[in-house]
Amino acid sequence: MLAKQQRVIIQNVYPEVDCGHFAAKREQGELCEVWADVFQEGHGALAAVLKYRRWDEAAWHEAPLRYEDNDRWRGEFSLAQNSRYLFTIQAWPDVFASWRQDVGKKAAAGQDVVGDLLEGAALLREGAGRAAGEDAERLRELAGLLAGNGSAERRLRVALGDELAALMAAYPDRSRATDYDRELEVYADRERARFAAWYELFPRSQGRVLGGSGTFADAAARLPEIAALGFDVVYLPPIHPIGRTNRKGPENSLVAGPHDPGSPYAIGAAEGGHTAVHPELGTLADFQRFLDAARELGMEVALDFAIQVAPDHPWAREHPEWFYRRADGSIKYAENPPKKYEDIYPLNFDSPAAADLWQEMKRVLRFWIEQGVRIFRVDNPHTKPLPFWQWLIREIQDEHPDVIFLAEAFTRPKLLEALAKVGFSQSYTYFTWRNFKDELTEYFTYLTQSTVKEYLRGNLFTNTPDILPRLLQEGGRPAFKIRAALAATLSSLYGIYSGFELCENRGIPGKEEYLHSEKYEYKVWDWDRPGNIKDYLARLNAIRRANPALQYYKNLRFYRAGDENVLFYGKAAPDRGNAVLVAVNLDPFQAHETTLRVPIRQFGIEPEQQYIVHELISDTKQLWKGAEQTLRLDPAAEPAAIFAIRGWQFKDYEDPCY
């Protein structure tokens, strides 16, 4: 129901996620544009303001809301800080503006306005009551002029003058203002929440000794190479002690040999749990040195946050009340019948002791934040309650707004979206299983152009320790280049799991899983193995850094390519100062030649004008003319092309000095 005195209607406010239940996501430094329908009955003038504040500020700031068209109003406020902001809208009938408008029309039509001027004088005196000091005095003076004996012409000039309009606008009568019935939230993340290239590695696989564990020091030694490839975030699967009870052996076998390291996701042993580091990797001080090394190279470290424990985890001993238990009191291992996970105990968020459990999870995150970690990749968030995540992320971000959470949520679409709504900064997506033109176009239009874009940032992983996609298994090196080019340009956020750069594609037959997965084994890699695509990745990341268009998420647009195997799309920076077009042959096996429909008008280029096309991967230039262009992409050579386009500036002369 509308309130009885709610004369101004405020509706259809943007941005607003699920009736204001959740925050929209933006980034620090942006202007937050706000739109709303604001109207009332009849034809009277309205005034409106956008009210906004940081969540921890007591008072609202105000910014103007201005009429655009069709009862739609627009305003904006600056997301100057990395913080959570609140905003709402207030609007009121602008009695003085209505009066001024009517008097102007009547005077223009030669009608008598004496009565109107007297009414106006009354409005001015009311305005003086709201004003103070000189302004109040001046308003009373002008009221006297309007009501006085001066010439009609002079009185009218005062009535319609700019001075009076400005004075009255400064002291509006808001006694009949309508407040929008909700306060809406916007979370302004730091830029890295929107623009980053992730590199995932197992520290224990970074060593040089066969059959033994690599260390933080080994991993630190690899950082310069990863930085040279252009990655921003180095993400580590769990680094904690690994349980021994029911430890998994190679190929996820049920029995581990005495020297098998076990899965790092079986967290916890006698040496400690979620706040300890695995002794084989080093000490906490070694981890600190690893963080420092990354920081010095301009990279950040992301840790895995996996809420599950091995039977040997201290919590199992100290807090059996946090777990699912059998009738005999013993703790249950994880199951998804008929599958069993005997090396893992899940935590029971329905237990009477769940409140303590929530606090402990917060304590764990705070521990790593104190070590300097600011990015967490959360394992299986879709098996823990949504209200828990909403609480935890807010608790952490209210203290440390720069903390970024990536949801590993390869789950049902509604649940994946809900995790983003409750606060995850980034989300894994179904990119991994979108290979062909129609499905890529549909999925990325949905991600970047539907309302989902307001709260979900898709981080496109080409592969993960759990997923070696079919296309990579079958398509070899060209497929790796195709998927890298797509991931790096479809989204401003993408990631690879190490081995991708080596085109490692040995899978378990019939499955999308790695053979000899390093989840269960010590591994040593030759990081310069022949056939690697390290130069290609370095080039892609360099292009991303040089082109602001590729650093934004919602600016993806698809264009027409004639061939079913060629995807053609583009991105432009918000200030239009930079734009790129990307064409990718999605077929790793065959070359395809196609016509492209280049959106030249968007670059300010006329059909009859030549323009410069700079292909950024090969760093070659061509002159093109007209929207229809033919392109051949051979996966054996280059399956993708990234074009920067510039009109050909032409002047016969400039600033002639003769």
Add this chain to the structure above:
Amino acid sequence: MLAKQQRVIIQNVYPEVDCGHFAAKREQGELCEVWADVFQEGHGALAAVLKYRRWDEAAWHEAPLRYEDNDRWRGEFSLAQNSRYLFTIQAWPDVFASWRQDVGKKAAAGQDVVGDLLEGAALLREGAGRAAGEDAERLRELAGLLAGNGSAERRLRVALGDELAALMAAYPDRSRATDYDRELEVYADRERARFAAWYELFPRSQGRVLGGSGTFADAAARLPEIAALGFDVVYLPPIHPIGRTNRKGPENSLVAGPHDPGSPYAIGAAEGGHTAVHPELGTLADFQRFLDAARELGMEVALDFAIQVAPDHPWAREHPEWFYRRADGSIKYAENPPKKYEDIYPLNFDSPAAADLWQEMKRVLRFWIEQGVRIFRVDNPHTKPLPFWQWLIREIQDEHPDVIFLAEAFTRPKLLEALAKVGFSQSYTYFTWRNFKDELTEYFTYLTQSTVKEYLRGNLFTNTPDILPRLLQEGGRPAFKIRAALAATLSSLYGIYSGFELCENRGIPGKEEYLHSEKYEYKVWDWDRPGNIKDYLARLNAIRRANPALQYYKNLRFYRAGDENVLFYGKAAPDRGNAVLVAVNLDPFQAHETTLRVPIRQFGIEPEQQYIVHELISDTKQLWKGAEQTLRLDPAAEPAAIFAIRGWQFKDYEDPCY
């Protein structure tokens, strides 16, 4: 924020207008379909119910909500009565169903389930605690079986059996249920709110004596003819005494002669105001006889509700506090500078006495409802506050749910829609100014396929006393047939203003207004004037009554016609038992031949099958085959065709008796 224990997420509920601020509109006798996303973390089973009640019932009824696909659930409840309904959703983790599912999978995989059976027994005992009588006893008995010493096979049969599933489903554990955080409203109007043909007439123009007023008796004498044309609602502009001060003369001139009747919208004189009838039309008893005559012919009478008064209205004397007043205390007439309306006083909904004014408006409507009127066409609702309308319509409909309100809102789109949201049953639309193919397609797709369809029913008027559209002025008789056919088939609600059937199209040059408008003059009409289209209107209305497809509003779909001047669309009844296709040549001047793409698959007809096409205006039949058909529409003959389509039933033999 989500509540801490809100384990089940309920979102994206349909129907829901503006986050539940406003009611969705449906009709009595319908099933109200309800959809929602219902999900939680993980893979556990859920259960959900739809809760609903009439607004004046104390307790909720419950109907099942069933899983459809992709975490979307569906239910429905019957809108058995003409009333306002509330509904909401409750969902909870179905612990027993999850347990049953897991045990089934484990057993199928040959795993040990003894521990599970013991846990199940505990669930059954809890269930017994929620149950009563025999059911409780039986559950305890079954719990004993599960936990007992019987064979594993037998215990499993009980665990997975239908009896146990049904018993446990009857006594669900809702202790951790989530309630959707809103109660949503649906208003179930009677059918006439959705399906009606309106006929507007000035009673004073129904007489036979030149220069004098027709009466209610004269108007009653015309009702059999109007009923024979097939109209359902006879709508009368204001029937109240007309003010004399500043009365308008012919052609809206500023000075009326002594015998000029004035505009009926200048309501109120010495003889009375909004609850009086104009003495020239007769007495209240005469009006009652007019109502009775309409009722006997199966028609209803709609009255105009115009909140504005002439200077002579009793309210101006008795309640000067309800009006806008000058500094000297005199009442202001209406203005929209530079236009002046000296014969009208607007009411001031901002005055301190507005509460009394609201009550008086309710009293006026109640007065006419007591006389037997159940339909009100509201004049200029967009100049009165939206909260007022929301309050008034709810106050009236809570007493008299069968009252229908039509909003005359030729105003800005957002305001027009907002009036429908706050409760108006029907709305005037921009149909009057949508003449051509693209604009008709776009506008009616928006009206009938966007969310607007949930709360706004467009009543398509071909003309009004204020609007003689250009196309009718220029296009003559063919244009009248075109607009009638469009209005009668694009919407289940349409109306004409009398004179339309006579193809009266004398306009004021350069304006969309009638010359010699009967708003300001006594008129006498020859209702059988040559060139009239009464037979055509009677045929259209008969087709509407015979074809349920044309009695629904949201079922409009556009199909392809090759020619830019031919609009092709169709409607099917919700039960698919009736469907029509309509083709209209929108050009009143020239014949056009075009190909139509007939949606034969929707009629269950294959491309190689013949089908019967029954053109309902001419009552002729043809055999067609294939989707592509050629049609010629000559406006001089028949500008529109309405097709009923039936597949050709063919069987070599049936029920052979040999």
